[in-house]
Amino acid sequence: MAVRPNPKKDTSSDYRRNAMRAEVAAETQRLKSYLAPTVEMQDLFLEDIEIKLAGAHRTVHVIVDLPEDQSGGVSLDRIAAAAQVISDAMDNDPGDDGRPYNLEVSSPGVSRPLTERRHWRRNTGRMVSVSVERGDDVMGRLVSVDDDGITLIPELPVKKGMKAKQGDPVHLAFGTIRKGRVEVEFAHLEDDPAGEDAPDDETTAEEA
Template sequence: MAGRTSPKKDTSSDYRKNAQRAEIAAETQRLTAYLAPTVASEGLFLEEIEIRLAGAHRTVHVIVDLPETETGGVSLDRIADISRVLSDAMDEDPNDDGRPYSLEVSSPGVSRPLTEPRHWRRNTGRMVTVFPLRGDAVTGRLVETDAEGITLIPELPVKKGMKAKQGEKTHLAFSDIAKGRVEIEFAHLEDEPAGEDADEFESTAEEA
């Protein structure tokens, strides 16, 4: 009688990786809940927190954005200000385990994928490309965002050198959209704080 094959067990390396991923996920959730009110008190929105571990050292990358009611990008001055505020908040964190950390703060930049309704609302008026769950991508001017989806005026394909033509307003439901992206236009460059990569400010706070 053939013996049963034993279930594959995690190696020590797999176990450490899984444990580290679980630790990062738990700490990301905890820090998001802890820092979100601080970010909001500065008139910004906490978009995301990313944590990287290297031994006993942590790198905490906080991504902040303007609220939905504001247009443009987060200026370098605001990034510097919120960096100092967040550094103080982390130093005063009552549940911190005392390990040294580096704090990095940035805004998402124009390359961020548009995946949430608030992302679309923040970019009303801009030229965007929409990638639907089915069918071809559509590029056009985002003119409105409602509770169900977005309305845009598509740019119709024309021969090279010809003036762009616009189609009829089209409404796309959020449930039919995989993601989108903002198309950079010279008319909107003043909205960005000196380019996609220049809006990042890093602040390092080492603890004993």
Template sequence: MSVLLGDNIIEWEAVMAVRSGNEKHASTRRSAVEAELQVEAQRLRTRLQPVVEEHDLYLEDVEVKVAGSHRTVHIVVDLPEDATGSVGLDVISAISSDLSAAMDSDPEDDDRPYSLEISSPGVSRPLTEPRHWRRNVGRMVEVKPATGDTVVGRLQDVTATGIRLIPQLPVKKGMKPKLGDPLALEFSKIRKGTVQVEFAHLEDEHHENSEGAEPDDSGAEHLA
């Protein structure tokens, strides 16, 4: 055990005060940088959205990260709500050149180097907006309500205020799944929702893709 006396106590308190001040400054700086990146992401979203829409796609998200003087701009694009399948690599490749051109000709850009990453939402994407749910009608989903037990079932319908699904009831291993009565849940009462991967469904998509259809929810990514 060590004991601090007299001048040692004063010196220790001074060191702790400096350390606390440095930590607060670092935290404030991080918050300021995050706020700046959010503003930059929103500005780029406004600029790049028309380019995405020209390709008949939906601009899902724009995220900006920095490492020193280098920026990484990650753009997520998706198909319209009424479309089936997902964004293929050929579409990602086609839109990347137009997005790069829009970035390069940005009059408000500060000329810092950047990397442009373009991807489509993967199957693991959380369902956080009504359009996400509408894009996945017919799929198996896992829903965690604000209160109560987690529900797994097939998404049947999506309305302006919530969803309706057919629950899959728990059964013993090896038994055929049983379905429950239709269940309606309001968006305001859903804490989290995700799509469940179905192997049979993936096999069907592979067959469709062999006939010329796009692979579904590939999460395709392209680096420009």
């Protein structure tokens, strides 16, 4: 009886892929610790760092936001100033291995999921959509955030062409929220063109 060959799985490529992921994760965490004080000195919050490798080249994407107690979005001028300071810090990084990199600095933008308490607080007053563990999704105006959850005034469904109606305030515990996001409103785009309802504000430093 003929036996179909059973080629061995190429584990070498898996090993390299896993090693690269581990390297990126470790470098991301190291850069977060190294750059956080620099970002804080600009009165900004280091939201995240994303690193992409292409051979010997790196793209380092630094995402910054305003502190929790500040409203609005990060302006283009502040992004540009932060990019220069972060670039200088990376050029003088004692832990850097010398590989060339491109630095990108941006604000989170409206597409950022609301996953942390500070995200909700930063968007108090905005229209948000919330998916909950049980029951229907809720859309409404976020009015307050406490240690346990959020309070919003829901928008009640109405027939097309009718003015939106608001329901009674609803408190949702963080443990019941699966995910949340900000709903884009044209009024906020006009009032706050550099805010979080605008596209990501991005500045790319020169290649190092």
